[in-house]
Amino acid sequence: LGRLGRIAMYSVTIRLVLLLCGCCTLLCEGREMMNFDFGWRFRLGGVEAHCKPGTFPKNLTGVQCLGLHSNPAKTAKDCRQACCGDIDCKVWQFTTDKNQGCWMGQSDQCQPNKVWVGAGGRGTAPPPPSAPASKNYNDSSWSIVNLPHDFLIEGPYNRNGWEGHGFLPRNVSWYRKHFTLPMDLKGKALWVYFQGAFRESYVYLNGHLLGTHNCGYTSFWYRLDNVTGTSYGGGDNVLAVFVDALSGSGWWYEGGGLYRHVYLIATDETHFHPEWGNRVWSNVTGHIHSRPTTKEGQTADATVHLRSYIQNHKQINVDVTTKWTIYDQQGKQVVTTSSSQQSVGGNSDIVQKAMVKLVSAELWSVPRPYLYTAVGYLSSHTKLIDTFNFTFGIRKGSWYGNKGFYLNEQRVKIRGFCDHNDFAGVGMAVPDRINLFRAQAMRSVGGNGWRMSHNPPIPALLDILDTVGIVVMDENRIFKNNPVDIANMGDMVLRDRDHASIVIWSFCNEGGCSDESAAAPFRNITYSLDGTRPVTGNMIGDFGGQMSHVLDVQGFSHRSGSTFDKFHHSYPKKPTVASECCSCETQRGEDNDLPHNKSSVFFSNWNGDCVAAQTNISNGRDYISGTFVWTLFDYYGEAGKWPHVSSSFGSFDLAGFPKAAVHWYRSWWLQNISVHDWGRPTIPAKYTIHIVERDWTTTVPNEPSRKLHVYSNAASVELYFGAKKIGKQNVPYYKWVEFDIGYEPGVVKAVALDHNGIAQASDQISTTGSGVRLGLTVDVPSVSTGTGEYLVADGEDVAMLRAAVYDKNNLIVQSATNKIVYTVVSGPGVIWGVGNGDPSCHEPNHAHYRSAYHALSRVIIRTTKTTALPEWDKLRSIDTDYNHDQHVGTQNIVVRAEAEGLGSVTAVVKVVDNLDEAPLRVASRSLHGPLEI
Secondary structure, eight states, X not given: OOGGGOOOTTOHHHHHHOSSSSSOTTTOSSOEEEEXXXXXXXXXXXXXXXXXXXXXXXXXXXXXXXXXXXXXXXXXXXXXXXXXXXXXXXEEEEEOGGGOEEEEEOOSOXXXXXXXXXXXXXXXXXXXXXXXXXXXXXXXXXXXXOSSOOSSTTSOOOTTSOGGGTTOOOOEEEEEEEEOOOGGGTTSEEXXXXXXXXXXXXXXXXXXXXXXXXXXXXOEEEEXXXXXXXXXSSOOEEEEEEXXXXXXXXXXXXXXXXXXXXXXXXXXXXXXXXXXXXXXXXEEOSOXXXXXXXXXXXXXXXXXXXXEEEEEOSSSOEEEEEXXXXXXXXXXXXXXXXXXXXXXXXXXXXXXXXEEEEEEEEOBOSSOBOOEEEEEEEEETTEEEEEEEEEEOOOOEEEETTTEEEETTEEOOEEEEEEOSOBTTTBTOOOHHHHHHHHHHHHHTTOXXXXXXXXXXXXXXXXXXXXXXXEEEEEOSOOOSSHHHHHHHHHHHHHHTTOTTEEEEEEEEGGGGOOGGGHHHHHHXXXXXXXXXXXXXXXXXXXXXXXXXXXXXXXXXXXXXXXXXXXXXXXXXSOEEEEEEOOOOOOTTOXXXXXXXXXXXXXXXXXXXXXXXHXXXXXXXXXXXXXXXXXXXXXXXXXXXXXXXXXXXXXXXXXXXXXXXXXXXXXXXXTTSOTTOTTSOOOOOOOOEEESOOOOSSOOTTOSEEEEEEEXXXXXXXXXXXXXXXXXXXXXXXXXXXXXXXXXXXXXXXXXXXXXXXEEXXXXXXXXXXXXXXXXXXXXXXXXXXXXXXXXXXXXXXXXXXXXXXXXXXXBOTTOOOEEEEEXXXXXXXXXXXXXXXXXXXXXXXXXXXXXXXXXXXXXXXXXOOTTSTTXXXXXXXXXXXXXXXXXXXXXXXXXXXXXXXXXXXXXXXXXXXXXXXXXXXXXXXXXXXXXO
């Protein structure tokens, strides 16, 4: 759930009241929030980019224009087409000189240069062809899809495409949703709320253009009830959306389509604002008391500020009063306060305010992310007309130039990761359960910080991070000094500012930080809408320049320790953060001396030297607030060159399987950190040990011995071949140990010893035979991964299953590449996507099969049952193209995996109708247990 329906997760009372919407139909007759993700008719392509011959009337051949940005287009024609698809692009230029290629954007500074061709002078882009937008357009042959939906991830790879986008071609698409509106919604204010559409969207209702949105990462909505021809009581309505994803805004895979949730919202005509209807922020005013253990948390007196933004769509004045009630995590009422009665004029809006004091308030922290729930009740002459609930945390964040970041007056070294938005098989349409898995994966390696690189995320992810205690750097996408991009920055702040996890705003990323004139306007709008958090940017140069003086915290991208030290010497009071570091590429299962991958691009599973050296730039300097490693997971795009189609920077691969680097981080960022550290996730302490090289079956040509690397947080490591001791080494701080061992078939075992020489943990690799069978396990949902036990029958929840190839001794066959075929045997589920973590795999992402990569393959199953939704009964009458008439009751999903010569195996995914098993609620119950990811 996003900002529009924050669940009061811990309260039985509130849980019954505030399930999926910011309103309870039992207590509030004003607000309903209905899932609008089901039954969209879809057509890929079918129209050209809306760019006519006269779109660029100004000839710019023979000149070079300054201030443009590069685009991967290979020809002048493609360059012009790319500019056509970008609503912000007014100028395009192309040259073959020095392989400079295509450049586009906005510029009025051009100078003579005969090697360039191009054109400019573009005005406002016209809308796309509107025939599919009309209510009566024949869409009977279109396919039916459910959201979230990334239409580009379905396409075939094209080796002539752009590596930045993962060789997946861009395109345009149409979506059409047929729906009916019950008569009980007539007279209500109605909105359709899009959490995100990539990239440029045009939205129509019954042929009427409602509006356009050109930022692929911010949320937006349109009012429906005031559109001529809106039908109630059984008449057909058609919401049509044209999505133009021909161009992106970054140099990585960004997907395309309605890739986030869509909701239908109904309220009284006098109501809280449809999205940021209420706001809360707090100040810690008293002494902070820290309990004996970090999992017990902290308390302090605090002041809570409440704001309600009220709109009146009626023609007459309406007298309103707002009451706010705050509940604790157990659902106990903490405090109630009310505004005085005010009159809101016809077609006008007002703001109502309140302030309350809490004594010994529970504070939000990394080890104990305590959340309160505030509920706003809007009344008119004692009649309750709207309700809106939202969660918030009380905490004190402080940034210092000489000692880093403090949370609630306790030092928290940020040990964080950057991440893009996509995942194997589903692309940008990442479900909430997978985002919970990603958050738990971060915690499992000691991570406590997430940088949203390089754009605002789906709101549900922020809800999850609020709940599990991960601090966030929320980042804007385009940093330019123009009204559109400044407004987009404001939209991000407005939507996300109530999230306790967000501790800092970021304006920009690397080369995107170059427009220094935008710094002050961006800071001004951020301060005006929030003002409780500092601002930064992920800069690559000009440290100490104009931009640096505007930022509250200086961000550094991939800079050396000497660069930090030099800046700190010149600006000792300016806080600093390694906002991006450590691009240490690696591939799962690729032993350094055994390159099984036939790709011409190869990264081994050993990168400990890179990780240790680069993370220590921040970890080894107390004045630096922390670091955000690039990245936790691999992602589509930035592939380098064909045949790779995804990056290799992650410590987890694209399908969520851990690489060896996971064990380095687990050793030094989690288990080497004291359990009394206020920046450490409350995962039980244990010893770690992991042999990096995993294949002990393939021999090394012309090499008498092999070098094995071992990660551990133990005092020392012993290595054995069978019963024979090979050697013992002490583990250097922040490093690893290495052993040279002659190859012969058998078992190699590494043993972790404590300071007393007592064995605490072990890991081993073995010689294996050929694959003889498959294993199939459910990784998500699973208690071991902190993602619960059940799927919820909401039509959108997903399971992630792992298939593995074993030999006759039940050992993983590291070299196995068998094609594994998946089938949903029974139950309410469909195959949604597949993956295996191989960056050079070109098999389709939406398919019923995926080859194993180093013995592992992944399938993602989506539930088709919607009986858990509280609005299920109403959706049956609203959604024209989705069958909600499915029987109530538990029915599990049975999945089969099979491969030639390996037989078949099945696994059961448990499904319930109970929203207590929804991802956000599961997150709240999984803070202190072990995570085996």
